[in-house]
Amino acid sequence: MKALVYEGPEQLSLRDAPDPVLTEDQHLVKVVAVGICGSDMHAYLGHDERRPAPLILGHEAAGVIVGGPRDGERVTLNPLVTCGICEACLTGRDNLCPERMIISMPPREGAFAQYVVMRAENLITVPGHVSLEKAALAEPIACGWHAVRLAKERLGAGSHTALVLGGGAIGLGAALSLVAQGVHDITMVEPNEGRREYLTDKCRQHAIAPDDLTSDMMFDIVIDGVGYAKTRATASAHAKPGGVIAHIGLGEATGGLDVRRMTLQEITFIGTYTYTAQDFRDTAQAIFDGRLGPLDWVETRALADGPAAFADIRAGHVAAPKIILHP
Incomplete structure (x- = not known):
């Protein structure tokens, strides 16, 4: 072959x-x-x-x-x-x-x-x-589906806001999974201007540049689909007290987290790896049903x-x- x-x-x-x-x-x-x-x-x-x-x-x-x-x-x-x-x-x-x-x-x-x-x-x-x-x-979106499920289980019922770091397939899949699982107030951060425009115009996402993320913008759920020290620093700075960071990206191994703030503000950090077989089946069914968009x-x-x-x-x-x- x-x-x-x-x-x-x-x-x-x-x-x-x-x-x-x-x-x-x-x-x-x-x-x-x-x-x-x-x-x-x-x-x-x-x-x-x-x-x-x-x-x-x-x-x-x-x-x-x-x-x-x-x-x-x-x-x-x-x-x-x-x-x-x-x-x-x-x-x-x-x-x-x-x-x-x-x-x-x-x-x-x-x-x-x-x-x-x-x-x-x-x-x-x-x-x-x-x-x-x-x-x-189904595979890349299932990674985000799994992360969203774990974050929502930690937070419990309620109306939540979410920040997604990274506008590749992992980040976009996480954003679509958030909507499918009942979270609709979502902001994406993507540094590449061309991709940011694509996310806004084609994918109808609220995508902003890193410099547009101001210090007062705080979120219940932060999903890091990149996994670099810089994005982890952003995640730990913008999670609300009692919020959740769901970390998917594997960009680099160490650095970035503000452990003191996370401790004082009881912010939960969840490392997420791939998905369970049930998460994969649920993601595939969401694709088949059209719940993840076009x-x-x-x-x-x-x-x-x-x-x-x-x-x-x-x-x-x-x-x-x-x-x-x-x-």
């Missing part, structure tokens, strides 16, 4: 790769749409030791099952594979499974390829009225154009929150 292979920092090539090996508990999926994630960008830049070269990246995918009893079924992929028998898995917190693996990390190749294999329980059937490009957004904020390119797509994202030339590749 053809695959887009990460070969070293800022080096990608489309080349022949071995076909995936199918086992009894797996299905072969022909990949139709696969998104470029921030974690793919981290690997591309050589910043993720968990993804060493050479490796097929990509984990935000949807496609069609080939062969077997479900041949021809359109599916979206939950790329997080867990053991199913540990305490975390048995209590519905399978994203914390100590054996968890996500495709695009060794030993599991990713979905920037013509084919990928997945277990049956990781495949969600996509109804005919939903495009596979939209279905591929989801028309993607740019599509051929898999062969993947190297240029990564370079354009790296240079800040992409206004759309998500590029989806077509193998």
Whole structure:
């Protein structure tokens, strides 16, 4: 099969790769749409030791099952594979499974390829009225869905305000998830002017520049979809007393939090990693039901154009929150 292979920092090539090996508990999926994630960008830049070269990246995918009893079924992929028998898995917190693996990390190749294999329980059937490009957004949006659910559980009932840091697919997915879960007063912060205009004009979000976030603007929920020291500093400065910071981004490992203020003001910090299987199913159903909006904020390119797509994202030339590749 053809695959887009990460070969070293800022080096990608489309080349022949071995076909995936199918086992009894797996299905072969022909990949139709696969998104470029921030974690793919981290690997591309050589910043993720968990993804060493050479490796097929990509984990935000949807496609069609080939062969077997479900041949021809359109599916979206939950790329997080867990053991199913540990305490975390048995209590519905399978994203914390100590054996968890996500495709695009060794030993599991990713979905920037013509084919990928997945277990049956990781495949969600996509109804005919939903495009596979939209279905591929289930994975990045599920990260925000999970973060919003945890934040709302901490705060309890009430009318809440929210600040979302970062206007990529993770941040936008979090904003859409906030609305779907009953939070409507949302401000997004995005430094890139082109993307900020796109969020405002195309996605109908209230998106502002970092300099427009004044010191008196405080929020019940702050979602950091970036994860740098600077954004963590912003999060801890703008969470209301008793508020919640839901931290999704993995930009850099340390720095930024004002722990003293968070302690004195009883601000809860929640680190959020991926999503549970139920969060993924709930997100997919919200896409199918139209509760996350038209989801028309993607740019599509051929898999062969993947190297240029990564370079354009790296240079800040992409206004759309998500590029989806077509193998």
